[in-house]
Amino acid sequence: MVTHDAARDAAGESGTAEFLRQVRCAWVIAKKNARVYYLKGPVVTFGIVFPLFFYLSFAAGHNAPVDLMVPGIAAMALFFTASAVGPLVTPWERQARTFERLITSPASLSAILAGDVGAGAAFGAALALLPLAAALALTTAQVIAPLPLLAGWLLGSIAFSSLGVLMAAPATDTPSQVMMLSNLVRLPLIFVSGVFVPHAQMPQWGQWLSPLSPLSYCADLIRVGFGASAYFSVTLDVLALAGFSAAFLVAAHFFHRRTRDHAT
């Protein structure tokens, strides 16, 4: 059977042109997600209200110092907000059957997932600025090294959003099931990240587990931004966040594809 594939491949169309088309599709999907899902109740609850009260309930009882509390609030706000959109979008889209619409559009699965990650990361990076700005205005904390802070902010939002998209991979169209799984994964990652308890004061097992949490590296970069010394190293923090992002995305692609191929 004769198809266009060979001719198209020979013409080199499969490379750059297709990549740019998919980048554009990812952008369109990210815009759509922002428009449709940012103000949904569960996103606001799990992305803003939940982390705020979660941290305040901890900080209020421990009289935490400003240099620990402000980076901690910022890192945790970023973690919760950036990972709030991803787990909800796909189940909602499956429920409304709009996921089928996207899959049969020219957008590839990678572009759809990239769009979901982009929307989640932008939501997290923008909304988590509010507690950061409030903390800067109301406390004595100051940004000493903007670059590590910026790197932690951007890479952290992408890594956390990718984690959210990965958690949406199970074949379910029930958002509450995904949120349950999401919290099951997110809460342990917080406790070993050094956000509540400085690494040096953690038990030995906590210090061993800490490198497994992407939040550890993000919080480390943000702490450096506020003038603290790095627990790992800035380079390791950057590489680890980039690595976590890539790993989460590859895994998300694999599981979403498997879910689709084993659909009944």
Add this chain to the structure above:
Amino acid sequence: MADAFGPASMPVDALVADGLTRCFGERMAVDHVNFSVGRGEVFGFLGPNGAGKSTTARMLTGFLAPTAGRAVVAGFDVAKSPGAARRHIGVVPEEANVYADLTVRQNVLLMAELHGVTKAQRELRCTELLQTFDLTARATQKGRELSKGLRQRLMLCMALVGSPQILFLDEPTSGLDVASTRMIHEVISRMNREQGMTVFLTTHNMEEADQLCHRVAIIDRGRLAAIDTPAALRGRVDSRRSVVVKFSGPGVGPADVLPRPDMEIETLVDGWRVFSPEPGPLAQHIAARTAALGLRIDSLNTLSPTLEEVFLSITGGAHGHA
């Protein structure tokens, strides 16, 4: 119907199902299905519930990966070049899948953007399509506020805004009112006639298939049972040709006017439908016998089998086996 339709006018197949197979666990939903659809053809895909119609359509549109075989759409292998294949198609699935929180216009523009339509063209195409489907006044209404018929029209706008070469329609008029059904039929026919658009139509509605399709395929238990023009398929079941006779005034018993007592008869309110492979001589016999008995015939017609009868004959009347 498309005047240009015919083998000579379509050197390239728009769609090819080549041994297409899909298993769900132990169950084989689609079993090595082979067919091709010519460019500019309206192709009907019929079958009972659970026969594999939607699964086949989902493999052709790239939503489901085949277990075996391959789907070629607009010359592109769907597995190897899914993006290229999907740029040439528009899909209207069976269940409404518009974005409930987006307006009618935003839904259409979203699909235009995904298809890479330029901004100026997007606005133009969107406006044209909303006019075509009588949705202009509802452009700012959210998807959730639309009735089923309006949502179906919106889905057609969304499928057509990328100017696809091939349109996939899965039960497009199921549960719609007469006006919406007629509008959709007219637009499908016009797009096919004027733009040479290929249409892959999955339907339960035999009248719709008969009216719109150049060829139809019948799938049963995952296997292709028949594929031909509606007229040729009807010709396969000559035994379902019939004579309908209606009497004015007092009727008469079938045994009095029929040549044989064992003929298949369907009783009507004021007459009968008698099945025979040769309805012409049968009609003459009934007319002669009725006249001899001094009775009056109100109407006497010979009928070809309907596509529904062809369908039931081929599938053994199997409705609803999953």
